[in-house]
Amino acid sequence: MDTVLSGLATGFAVALDPFNLMLVMVGCFVGTLIGALPGLGPINGVAILLPIAYGLGFQPESALILLAGIYYGAEYGGRISSILLNVPGDAGAVMTTLDGNPMARAGQAGRALSLSAVASFAGGTFAVILMSLFAPALAGFAVTFGPADYVALMVFAFASLASLVGKSTVKTLLGATIGLMLATIGIDANTGVPRYTFGLPDILAGIDFLIVVVGLFGMAELLTLVEHQARGTLKSLPVDKSFVSMADLAATKWTIARASVIGFFIGILPGTGASVASAVAYGTEKRISDKDGTFGTGDPRGLAAPEAANNAAAGGSMVPMLTLGIPGSGTTAILLGALLMFNIQPGPMMFAQRPEVAWGLVASMYIGNVALLVINLPLVGLFARMLTIPQHYLTPLIAILAFIGIYTIVGNPHDLFMITGLGVFGWFLRKLDFSLAPIVLGFVLGGLFEDNLRRALSISGGDWSILVSNWKSLLLYALALLVVILPIWLGRRARANAVREAETH
Amino acid sequence: MKIIHLSTALACALGFAVPGFAQSEIDHPECVAPANPGGGFDLTCRVAQTGLAPHVSSPVQVNFMPGGIGAVAFNQFNTNRADDGSAIVAFSTGSLLNIITGKYGAFDEKSVRWVGTAGADFGAVVVRADSDYQSLKDVMDDLSADPQSVVVGAGGSVGSQDWMKGALLMREAGGTPMQMRYVAFDGGGDAIAALLGGSIKVYTGDVGEMVPYLDSGDMRVLAVLSPERLEAPFDQLPTAKEQGYDVEWTILRGFYMGGKTSDEDYQKWVDAFEAAYATEEFAQIQHDKGLLPLNMSGEELSASIEGRMQTLREIATEAGLIQ
Numbered sequence: 001m002d003t004v005l006s007g008l009a010t011g012f013a014v015a016l017d018p019f020n021l022m023l024v025m026v027g028c029f030v031g032t033l034i035g036a037l038p039g040l041g042p043i044n045g046v047a048i049l050l051p052i053a054y055g056l057g058f059q060p061e062s063a064l065i066l067l068a069g070i071y072y073g074a075e076y077g078g079r080i081s082s083i084l085l086n087v088p089g090d091a092g093a094v095m096t097t098l099d100g101n102p103m104a105r106a107g108q109a110g111r112a113l114s115l116s117a118v119a120s121f122a123g124g125t126f127a128v129i130l131m132s133l134f135a136p137a138l139a140g141f142a143v144t145f146g147p148a149d150y151v152a153l154m155v156f157a158f159a160s161l162a163s164l165v166g167k168s169t170v171k172t173l174l175g176a177t178i179g180l181m182l183a184t185i186g187i188d189a190n191t192g193v194p195r196y197t198f199g200l201p202d203i204l205a206g207i208d209f210l211i212v213v214v215g216l217f218g219m220a221e222l223l224t225l226v227e228h229q230a231r232g233t234l235k236s237l238p239v240d241k242s243f244v245s246m247a248d249l250a251a252t253k254w255t256i257a258r259a260s261v262i263g264f265f266i267g268i269l270p271g272t273g274a275s276v277a278s279a280v281a282y283g284t285e286k287r288i289s290d291k292d293g294t295f296g297t298g299d300p301r302g303l304a305a306p307e308a309a310n311n312a313a314a315g316g317s318m319v320p321m322l323t324l325g326i327p328g329s330g331t332t333a334i335l336l337g338a339l340l341m342f343n344i345q346p347g348p349m350m351f352a353q354r355p356e357v358a359w360g361l362v363a364s365m366y367i368g369n370v371a372l373l374v375i376n377l378p379l380v381g382l383f384a385r386m387l388t389i390p391q392h393y394l395t396p397l398i399a400i401l402a403f404i405g406i407y408t409i410v411g412n413p414h415d416l417f418m419i420t421g422l423g424v425f426g427w428f429l430r431k432l433d434f435s436l437a438p439i440v441l442g443f444v445l446g447g448l449f450e451d452n453l454r455r456a457l458s459i460s461g462g463d464w465s466i467l468v469s470n471w472k473s474l475l476l477y478a479l480a481l482l483v484v485i486l487p488i489w490l491g492r493r494a495r496a497n498a499v500r501e502a503e504t505h
Numbered sequence: 506m507k508i509i510h511l512s513t514a515l516a517c518a519l520g521f522a523v524p525g526f527a528q529s530e531i532d533h534p535e536c537v538a539p540a541n542p543g544g545g546f547d548l549t550c551r552v553a554q555t556g557l558a559p560h561v562s563s564p565v566q567v568n569f570m571p572g573g574i575g576a577v578a579f580n581q582f583n584t585n586r587a588d589d590g591s592a593i594v595a596f597s598t599g600s601l602l603n604i605i606t607g608k609y610g611a612f613d614e615k616s617v618r619w620v621g622t623a624g625a626d627f628g629a630v631v632v633r634a635d636s637d638y639q640s641l642k643d644v645m646d647d648l649s650a651d652p653q654s655v656v657v658g659a660g661g662s663v664g665s666q667d668w669m670k671g672a673l674l675m676r677e678a679g680g681t682p683m684q685m686r687y688v689a690f691d692g693g694g695d696a697i698a699a700l701l702g703g704s705i706k707v708y709t710g711d712v713g714e715m716v717p718y719l720d721s722g723d724m725r726v727l728a729v730l731s732p733e734r735l736e737a738p739f740d741q742l743p744t745a746k747e748q749g750y751d752v753e754w755t756i757l758r759g760f761y762m763g764g765k766t767s768d769e770d771y772q773k774w775v776d777a778f779e780a781a782y783a784t785e786e787f788a789q790i791q792h793d794k795g796l797l798p799l800n801m802s803g804e805e806l807s808a809s810i811e812g813r814m815q816t817l818r819e820i821a822t823e824a825g826l827i828q
Contacts, residue, residue, distance in 0.1 A: 047541055047542045050542045051542060051567065142698070143698045143699075143701040143702035144702040144703065145702065146699065146702055146703070146704040147688070147699070147704060187574065187608070187662065188662065189662050189689055189691060190662055190663060190689045191662060191663045191664070191689075192606070192661075192662035192663050192664035192665060192668075192826075194608065199610075201572065201576035201577050201579075201580050201609070201610060202572050202577060204572075204574055204576050204608060205571075205572065205574050270694060270695055270698045271691065271695055320698065324697070324698065324701070325694070325697075325717055325718075326694040326695070326697055326698045327692075327694050333692070333694070334541070334542060336694075337542065337544055337547060337548075340548060340794075340795070341547075341548070341551060343793045343794075345716050345717040345795075346717065347716075347717025347718060347721065348717060348718065348721035348723055349717050349720050349721050350717070412570075412571070412572045412577060414572070451691065454689075455688050455689065455690070455699075455704075458656075458686060458687060458688040458689070459656050459658075459686070459688055459704055459705065461653055461686055
């Protein structure tokens with residue numbers, strides 16, 4: 001405890017240095033803007049800014065604080081276009097569209113934006129506190145999570161999502177299958193054999209997650225808007241001055257707490273990040289608290305859950321990075337690269353050898369979270385007014401931003417064709433009344449599921465019993481079973497009670 | 506990527522005063538890292554950027570061209586930019602292996618020009634600190650007795666350079682690479698996590714990435730796959746060779762240019778590298794970036810690549826990666 005306190009003291013001394021404080025603010029603000037732009041998420045935000053931070057000759061701790069601010073800010077900002085435009089700003093914000101956008105369509109954009117800012121703050125702060133207290137122990141736990149346990153985690157994720165979306169179960173399953181199929185494109189991680197690449201070098205490494213998100217969601221949404229406009233059936237969205245109320249917070253407090261815990265623990269696992277965390281948190285919350293079937297129609301709890309989770313995951317993924325030198329997500333992998341550029345070896349010795357960098361970063365996260373809340377709440381009204389921009393300006397503007405965003409990730413024109421193609425595909429699927437979220441989730445979870453299943457089987461030499469060989473896997477399978485059975489059982493009991501009551505009356 | 510241009514230019518302008526000896530006049534020199542920022546290729550380009558700064562007339566800009574594990578850049582510099590005399594592209598031994606296994610398409614090592622190296626890294630056989638394996642011999646004995654008894658893992662797929670290190674050990678132990686129980690992870694970080702978590706028993710990684718773990722005592726390096734002992738801080742680590750196993754794995758990091766560049770442009774770059782190799786500063790930059798010195802350029806590098814490709818092809822054929 002003493003080391004934590006003295007460490008934090010060192011850290012705050014670094015982070016409260018006026019220059020670093022300014023960098024946290026700048027990072028958070030720029031990050032929010034980057035996150036809000038469709039196609040630009042934390043990964044490319046940090047990747048774009050890394051060479052600049054390096055080029056400006058900052059001290060390593062200053063540069064890292066700036067980049068972490070951008071990472072955090074982008075996780076915050078990702079929700080803005082999800083809510084307002086139904087276009088996820090980044091991968092972690094896909095689930096935010098499900099209830100966030102219906103709220104905005106119902107004229108509650110301000111309420112949705114402010115509630116999600118509070119949920120993000122709660123999730124992020126929860127993660128930082130746990131991280132500063134227990135980072136080494138947590139990292140030790142995270143590495144014991146073997147491939148077999150990841151398989152169980154994915155089964156749990158699939159189970160909690162099975163209820164997810166869409167009116168038709170068949171279409172939901174078909175959607176998930178399409179996602180799984182897209183995930184198989186590229187060099188097979190196990191054998192190195194290219195699959196479904198048709199000799200195109202551009203997709204040898206697989207399709208980037210962001211391209212699927214921006215293409216299927218963003219472009220398809222834009223095409224739908226254009227279609228409505230051409231037909232003259234486009235309704236302008238009502239904008240009011242709604243804001244989050246105490247009643248909202250009271251109604252979502254347990255949702256936020258649960259989602260923060262889920263998000264944080266998924267975040268600390270290397271290889272799973274904000275997108276898996278927000279999906280699992282949303283699915284679990286729907287299973288637990290969606291008694292009236294309001295999830296997906298603008299339920300504040302359905303908005304708070306993924307937002308608290310993705311910010312908690314962003315904090316959680318810093319744990320293995322700082323304590324073990326193992327990235328917990330794509331973005332932290334880039335931050336690790338940044339440390340190497342500054343000649344700092346990330347890893348188990350970093351807290352001992354470079355306390356000013358490690359603790360400075362931790363302290364900046366406390367400050368960053370507060371800064372983000374302070375920056376975001378007053379801006380809610382401004383962001384909400386975005387909806388008053390006439391659609392015939394807004395649609396092309398979003399399209400341009402999305403194209404720029406995608407082009408900056410990789411600088412490969414091929415990706416622009418990809419998002420266009422996926423957009424047309426997504427638009428057709430929407431015409432056929434498919435929900436797009438299962439596709440994206442099939443894509444994320446499917447890739448992780450396959451890789452880890454095959455790793456587990458390589459480890460055991462083909463013996464399937466490895467999948468149920470330890471308590472962590474078994475616990476997750478039990479939970480998976482529970483989330484499937486519990487709602488059915490609760491439903492039956494409620495019906496039985498209703499019948500009994502009807503009889504006694 | 507204008508911002509990046511500007512910032513890197515700024516970095517050089519701020520960081521390096523231009524001393525007064527002969528410089529190569531290269532118009533807008535550029536180093537292409539065929540990956541996202543923050544990875545090994547980025548690091549390779551940074552060595553060129555800082556290391557060549559005193560020896561070229563204007564600062565080297567680093568640009569990124571990710572896509573298809575480097576295949577997009579390799580194809581670009583064999584087609585559209587084959588005659589681009591102001592750009593070099595970072596490569597590693599992994600890229601050479603990709604050329605061999607056909608992942609880079611129709612072009613091969615003879616269709617580009619090899620310019621110079623940034624440095625080298627070497628393979629390492631790593632176990633967890635509390636592992637029963639005390640020496641490389643323990644691992645090799647188990648591999649000989651029952652190849653399936655040792656779970657080996659690393660950060661690349663079957664056929665990648667990380668796998669190759671395991672395959673070479675397996676071959677030396679008297680088995681065939683396909684008998685090896687190999688687990689492919691997504692990058693070295695995940696593989697290290699799996700080693701620490703006990704999912705895998707042996708990790709075939711690189712020496713460079715072991716620096717932060719040498720002091721922490723989480724892992725032990727059983728053998729370094731270098732031709733001879735390395736310098737400090739790695740001088741305590743025994744090589745596989747001195748333990749009686751003829752296994753060597755050098756990860757070369759360097760640069761190539763398009764095949765249709767003029768001799769004049771090519772020579773300018775080679776001269777710049779030659780000038781840099783002669784300085785103390787370049788050695789320091791290599792050290793800071795976690796690379797070990799292995800300096801070759803021009804003809805020497807081309808010949809070395811040719812030799813390496815031949816060896817790699819033999820190994821790849823034996824391992825069943827190519828026919």
